[in-house]
Amino acid sequence: MSIYIDPEVAVSLRGYEVPERLGFGTAMAPVMFRAVCQDGCWSQGELIPYAPLTIDPAAKVLHYAQSCFEGMKAYRTAAGSIALFRPEKNAARMAYSAKRLCMPSVPESLFLDGVRTIAAYCANLVPGNRGESLYLRPFLIGTQADLTVSASTSYEFYVIASPSEAYHTGNMRLWVEREDARAAVGGTGDAKVGGNYAGSLLSVGRLKERGYDQSLWLNPADRSRVDELSGMNFFAVIEGKLHTPALSGSILEGITRNSLLKLARELGYDLVEGAIHIDTLLSQIASGVCTEAFACGTAAIISPISVIGDEAHSHELYQAPGPVAKALREALLDIQEGRAEDNFGWMQPVDPVNF
């Protein structure tokens, strides 16, 4: 289907100046992509000026959190061109998330139209320093005005964009969260839905008071094993092998995680996708058997972990960032920013639109 480009889009883009200090996810591009779904039928996609949404006070998204989202980036390559990283993976994950909440999937073609169109029109807004990008945020919300607890009959899909730095976490101090859970067995932990994030905020508030930065969530069934962080997957180097928790149903399958596993194999690391028992891990850090740990995700790429602690322990990692984290970060960014051969076929060039 063709995409409608609002005549105001050119005006908005011409009048826009990228702020000097970018931060992450705060400066918003002046345009957005939008499509509407009524009773299962999708409208044409349209690129329109960024503007507040008008949402009925009784809309399902506001009361019952019927919403899911994605996070991805448009990169400026070394050659100056613009490219997306594995966007079909985001389309597929969003379809999965939508299904978990009884929302219609955004068709892959519409999803890709959305992210490509906004990247193409915002090509001049994609910053080009190492780790910088145009962060893209596709999201889908239930908009029907009706207070009964049931799936919406109408939905709106948007892609908004934010010229961003890498999400700088610095060396992260992780608090082992043994009280709260971000996800239930049989819950929504493996889908990218709003409710998972709302529930994680309290833990973060508590650990900040204790001088920590991020929660390390455990498996909800018996909280004996590492699941992930609130917005990143977890890796550790133990006896020289690269370990990451196997997908358990309560872990979001990160596209960075998936890509790092492939890259690490190519780079010759020994990989273990399996259970990481938290108490074992803590003693392996204490004894120096676990030499490094890091987290990964689209926003933060790879973030080194310097400390993992709980009430009883606070163990410092041997190296942060360690050599494996550094090597993988370089290898991934080199592909994303076009300095290395894209052997996996991950990058999808976007043709800039000039106006």
Add this chain to the structure above:
Amino acid sequence: MSIYIDPEVAVSLRGYEVPERLGFGTAMAPVMFRAVCQDGCWSQGELIPYAPLTIDPAAKVLHYAQSCFEGMKAYRTAAGSIALFRPEKNAARMAYSAKRLCMPSVPESLFLDGVRTIAAYCANLVPGNRGESLYLRPFLIGTQADLTVSASTSYEFYVIASPSEAYHTGNMRLWVEREDARAAVGGTGDAKVGGNYAGSLLSVGRLKERGYDQSLWLNPADRSRVDELSGMNFFAVIEGKLHTPALSGSILEGITRNSLLKLARELGYDLVEGAIHIDTLLSQIASGVCTEAFACGTAAIISPISVIGDEAHSHELYQAPGPVAKALREALLDIQEGRAEDNFGWMQPVDPVNF
């Protein structure tokens, strides 16, 4: 603090006609109450015409489900006056829910101002047949435009209202949900937050295909015990005693549940607040030891359960509605609708505002 009444409110109310067929939560009153919180400071409350909200596309509520809500009713009494039922309980529960999601509490006085003001101005809209009411929906949403996963710095509190029938469920067929969970141990199940409801929709979709009406959720730790329904608490009459699951951390403490326990004690029933093992319950239904079961909540009041089933069983309850459900429903409605003495001091009259 005084409440600002928009001059358009009178116009909106004068022009409004209550629809003939009410339904539940679909017809919205033409006014709403609103207050805004910025960096912890609450604005004056205001009554304004019902209108779409303008929400930034990057607002936290849309992405991270930072939202909580309440459900309560303004009743027309037999004498024609208007009254609220235990509104301070809703204020307290909303404060608890807000805290769970790192949101500022709506001060009790502001919450009560909100529900009283809208009830007072909408007095003419409160329908008066048995079980009918003006359903009130207070809700609080995080509105800051910022894509980082963190608590919002700005919030909006609304109360909207809907002239409604009792939420008619008829005799309900419950499906024992053994796969999905609506809440985690250490999750948000005891708070009234959007994410709990989004996660429950898929289960309901599945059971409808099997000819059931509602999910019966089990305790998330080992799914051996009854927790509640998606929007109602659970009761069963077993060997003549009235049983309801004890509050477990994953159950929402219903105000109807709390009130029925007090009423039932007054009416002389033997009460047991404790574990209801699902397999025991199923065999007690099969053997006739469990004679009736029902669910309760503000919207549906008391709804009889006619069948509880799963893959292996489908057990019919001896009576639906049974005598206990009928007696409690009558006793509660008689207080709410002013036909019986309000010995508990539950009802709070609201003075109608004429204009």
